Amino acid sequence: MDITDIVMTEFVEVDVDERLAKVRAKFDEQNPRGVIVTDDGAYEGVIGESELVKSRIQDDTKASVLMTSAPRVDHHEDIREVARLLVEGDVQIAPVFRGDSLAGIITGDAILTAVLENLDALIVEQIYSEDVINIAAKSTVGQAINRLREHGISRLPVVDDRGSLDGVITTHDIVDFVVRDHERQHKGDRSGDRDRMLDLPVENLMSSPVVTATPDESVEVAVQRMFDNEISGLVVTAGEGQQAVAGVVTKTDVLRALTFTEEETMDVQITNVELLDTIKREEIVDSITQVVDKYQEMNVMHAHVRFHEHKEKLRGTPLIQAQIRLRTSHGQLAGSGEGYGANHAFHVALDKLERNVLELKGINADKEYRGQLLRKLNEI
Template sequence: MDVSDIVDRTCPTVDPETRVGTLRSTFEAEHDGVIVTENGDPSGVVTPREFVRSHVDDDATARTVSRPVPTVDRTTDVREVARLLVENRTPIVPVTRDSQIRGSVTRDGLLSAVVDDLDVLAVDDLHTPEVVAIGEDATLGEALNRLREEGVSRLPVVEDDGRLAGIVTTTDVMGFVVRDAHAPSAGSRDSGDQRLLDLPVSDAMSRPAATTTPDSSVADAVAEMLEQGYDGLVVSPADDDLPVGVLTKTDVLRALTYTETDRLDVQITNVDLLQSTTRERVAERIESIAGKYREMTVEHVHLRLQRHEEERRGRPLVRCSARMWTDKEQAAGTGEAYGGDDAVSLALDTLERNVIEMKGRRTDGEVHEAPTVDYRDR
């Protein structure tokens, strides 16, 4: 199936010199992203994520905040587009013909086209079991930092006993800051920003948080996300409000890329942070790891690389999160090092220890991610 029937021709496009203040109002209209074009040729996209990473002045231009993404054409396969959306962490990719913009394919448009085919999957098959959460008494600034550090778009907000109180998302934070930062007030803009960041996260969070259960169908969960405009749902048992995971649109897109070929399916987000490590080398290492658990079949592997600002001898500090989906359980591992190759190596080391622990367990249970290995002097 190609994407010819799901090309969206209504996606907003802007000139590279468009002010950021204008872009903010575009996102308030609930667009997933904006395509930046020069003479009809797409040069990048701007999404709400760019505004959460750091303070961006309204007088900055689209050129300074946009980031490049690959383009596709009308004949590109749906699985390939899903892979591009996941690996480039973007909700939108431009569709071109003869290097000219002809529309876009959005994450929501693709999911809408396949939602009816997802009823064979349960939420428990795809959701991310590790919950990155924040306490109800945290400040908006702490929530913003957590979103940046973890590279996620939503944080369940929990009470002191760990039970779900609400959820705060990238969109919530951006909307709150945009709305209040322009409200009439005394003092400088910087002091106003600081006052906003000191407010409790409960001022910006949504409550109650939208949830789904582990045994719900993925089709029902995606249908609710699309209908309500959610990017994800907190997963909790039907009889309990203790969060056990999160299911996002990205989790579902990732499942669409799974193949039935003999080649191990490996996805790498932010692959440009690698120097010599390739998908093939990662696949070989994963197959070696899986061999330690002889009766386990690996279905899919995803590595997510995240660059930090810190550097040493010209090499950036990189965090790698590795996750492996199998016919038994999910396994995960993380690692941090200077340079993407070393970060991947450390993450796979922790993943291997996790698999060995899985092998040693006689009964099914929750797979806990091994501690982050942080060898910054490596």
């Protein structure tokens, strides 16, 4: 299936010199998944909602500073390949070209809508992220913004003193508050001062009750719930009263699942490939394969490697966070780490992944031994 029938020919467009205040206004008025940035009509990049938070709320910032490079997509491209391009580019919108002409845009939502009926074959447990970054209800909005930036995520489950789910705060919640704060300041109301906004407790902005999913639900049901509530992710809950935070499932997780293959060779996907420095894709694939081969009974269907750049640098080399997640016949396995440069960060994460793989191997070997011992005892 290609994307010809789901390309959107109507989209929001801003010039590279447009100021952030006007870009934010367009988000507030039209609530798009993103906007196309052009220079004298020529495509330059896109701006997503998360970039508004990363802008440090500077109204006079130009669009060119905030825009992200998004892959050009041909209007006849296969839908799975487009899903891969969006995930690897860490974007939810991409320009669609017919030859050299900008014909429209493709969004993650359009892809998910087109394949929705086919998602009943997956359950949430197979694709959700278990490494959850959360925040306490009494923490400040400023702390929430820093945590969102630091981990390159768009939502934080909010927990109470007992660790139970209390709410969720997203980049959209913060952007929406900033827009209202901006309007108050223009009306002369100084109660919306930026510093006071950053000092507000998270519970003042969070959404509650939270729209959630359970691990055993079908991905089709979960995605439909996202659409019904106009949100891009769900907190996955488990335990008594379904109040324990087990993970988060997002539309990006679902798009990533569309790229899974059942081929004998491991399918590896890399997000933010532009951060690769002295390490190449081939080395990443070979390194993960070597780790996986240490547990030959485990079959890996899909591997996802994500790089995220922090602002800190050492002799010009940025601090990078690397996350490796495997979808295997024995469940999900992950490893993460930080280092200066993608090469260093990847190998720190790889070491942690290897420990987790060997630990799983040891646990299963121990279970097998106990099983053999019990069988022998029964024969006595």
